[in-house]
Amino acid sequence: MGSEKNHYQILDISRDATQEEIRSAYRRKVREHHPDAQPSLAGDPGSFLAVQQAFETLSNPEKRKLYDASLPAEEELIQVSTIFNRSSLIKIKEPQLLFILMDIQAPPQAKKIAPSPINVALVLDQSTSMKGTRLDLVKSAARRIVNQLRPQDILSIVAFSDKTRVIQPASTQRDFHKIEHNIQMLQASGGTEIYKGLAAGFDEVKRYAHPKYVNHILLLTDGRTYGDEDLCLNLAKKAANLGIGISGLGVGLEWNDQFIDRLVAISGGEAIFVESTRKIEEFLTQKFRRLANIYAHNVQLTYTSDPEVTLNYAFRILPDAAPVPPENDVLRFGNVPVDRPLRILFEFLVSSIPEKANEVVLMKGRVNLIIPGMEQTQISQRIELVLPAIINPTREQVPEDIITALSQVTLYRLHEKAVVDIDNGDIDMAVERLENLATHLLIQGQSELARSVLIEAKNVSKTHALSLDGNKRIKYGTRSLMLPSQSEDPGK
């Protein structure tokens, strides 16, 4: 009902909108509603008047205050909190670093809301290399997932090699015997053409891709795809814009981790390394449990910064660990689980601060996300990360959470840098970095991982390259250090 909408809803803006945002929303709405521009709406002069009225009230701070007081208090739907490593920047000419830890989490009352239904396409690699135990375990995992679904969930299953077959089309209707039979009939043969599988999975998810669902494509593969990488990445962009996430499970050693990392990062999805075939079932069912336990999805941050500020990197630490590459000043963070925060570590480089400036805008923008369980699913919250610039700041203790997060991200990045060193032909530097990494891991008590790193260091000095397994073990091993220990995994 139009008459029940408040001024903010009429202009399609959030309650914390700035004056600038109100003005631009008004201009947009006027264009949409103006009878001259849109003759089809000419019969509804009411909506145009409502826009006028909303703008008149909200653009006047006095009137807006009064109006806000008359509205029922807005329920807090998402909590965004930040910690800085210090409370001010130093006013110096040389560049300086600044760290921010941001938590985005569900409010406490969220636990009472029924978990959102999922709309997931399971895209399974059935190429020749999956033959034997691997495919058997995938089959048994798929059966278990089908049995664990809630009535409102939507599941589709696609099997691909160099051909693609939809085993189960997206639907809430499930004929268990038929699915069971179709899964049983899966046979490994042919090559790995990931794009075909992804495209079929995308078509299935798209049919029900509504904000009320957690929409996701889950790709399981053990191989490399050749030549269709760009098609896959474009599809991932299309999916992300429709609110469909993509995650990948890589089994064994042959899969292309760099490609899967890039593929899933586009939508803020998760890349999971399944080193041992025996763990396929465990990882796959765990991933489904996490998808079924999501409060908000499609979390993105759009931002601007002062010209002297560069975002060196953003790294997601919870609920899973992965770098978040910025694209056109948009960061896609993925999902907020019901029971733990989404946590991001930012590193900013602030170059010479202008003489006159008294403060620096590190980030100004909005966190946008979708909460499937809410009536109004699109939520937007303004954020402003601004610090004063002072000539002689006092020394401050760095908050422990930041140190802990940084100590782990630093280890991950040592491996990342070693990979770059090798690409640049700087083998000695790469070996030195890996040895340093091993030492830090040993100090932290991670002797198994440290041993893998040392073996790799030797490998690199001999062969001038990382081995397939060593590279993945170190990359995903250092990432997993950031996560709370497995025993804390709820529902285990």
Add this chain to the structure above:
Amino acid sequence: MIICRACKKSQPEGAIFCSECGTKLTDTTGLVTQSLSHFLEDVKTADIGLDAVSAGERPAKKRVILQIIKTGEQISLVGQDDFTIGRTSEGQSIIPDIDLSPFDSYQEGVSRIHASIKISDTEVSLIDLSSINGTSINDIKIAPNQYHHLHDGDIISLGKFKIQILIPA
């Protein structure tokens, strides 16, 4: 600008960890114990897992005693699989499991985090953690960052600081 004391590379103002070698740059305390308690927890859960599979069939873990040659004092290594050895000084953020600073270890050339001893069911091994003055077993210098087996009665030198390893059967 900050110069990393470990690798001597320069880091921007405000850096907390060296991006080149991973060493912590500031002297704020706090992090250290996190790794140890975390580790102990892992050991515990690992134990439970194993016990459930084969209760009582596990060989007992090797018992290792460090005897400081100079003073004859003995330090028993129990409760963990891995012990870092070194010394402490003021403002140091990472503290070794076995602290040798009461034995004038600084004068003898022991690094803050010098070496680590790993104890498994079947063997005891030593790794030098890129210390400044190096580590020897029975007067033979060992390469850093690699595990070397230890036997009952071996004498290890951290710099000039000598310790005898006792592994009672």
